[in-house]
Amino acid sequence: MSNGTGGLRERKKQQTRRAVSEAAISLFLERGFDNVPVSDVAAAADVSTMTVFNHFPTKEDLVLHRFEDHFDDAVAIVLARDPGESALGALRRHFLAGLDRRDVVTGLNDDEHVLAFHRMVLAAPSLRLRVLEQATRTVDALAAALAEQTGTGPRDMTARTAATQLCCVQNELVRENVRRLAAGETADAVHPDAVAAAQQAFAQLEHGLGTYCT
Structure with missing residues (x-):
């Protein structure tokens, strides 16, 4: 051939x-x-x-193949972080910048087609379950990256708990943004609250994780 x-x-x-x-x-x-x-x-x-x-x-x-390109976003962000920057710091910086850009992955995008897509996923139990399964894949990938970066084993519990916390915080921030926009609020109106919520959530994490994986 x-x-x-x-x-x-x-x-x-x-x-x-x-x-x-x-x-x-x-x-x-x-x-x-x-x-x-x-x-x-x-x-x-x-x-x-x-x-x-x-x-x-x-x-x-x-439906969910459209999310495939974003499964490893957290890993890519951590691996490409600035010298001396913690994993948490890199993910926080990237998420806040995404809010300002109205990036779809932050949930703060009120394009009607995007909102219709989110509503469709939220309305289908099997899709919601698959989203949760894919979120677990992201946690596993980030945990492996953190373990490699810190020189610990692949089952290191510190890496796994850190990855779980980081991913869960971002997922909850996204879900809240999607919920408010799906209910009829605009991205511009929600943006200040979304930024404040992200800053607060990452600040809470920082008390526990500190400079882990710097």
Whole structure:
């Protein structure tokens, strides 16, 4: 097989994956995640049901694959932190900057499509469960990175508890922002409270973690 043929096949594969994803999200937003069978997604994308599952092993993956690029954000931020900066300090700095940018990952983005997406996830129990499972993956990855940075073993309890606290604080801040925006408040109106809440939450963590992983 020539490189050209392989490249064309990969491009077609990605085009199909994108078409299936877009069809799925459109239907889910219109009718609700639990009200759309995968067969309807396949029909909308003009592919077979088997093709859908070849690209997305579960129905939930049709939605949550959009979060995949952000699973390792915390690890990347910690690894790229400034010299002498603690892991907590780096994550706090990045989160506060994200609030100012109205970054989607902070929950402080009131674009109507983004809000509709959040409402869809919140309304589907299986999606909420998968979000929690993925949050655990993030904790595991961050714990491993912290353990490596501090020279401890992969099951070091200090690294695991630190990772759990850092991830849980960020998740709760995001959830509160999403909750308020989904209830009808604007990002600009919520921003001052979101900044204050983030500063307070990270300050509370700092009492316990201090300069851990500096």
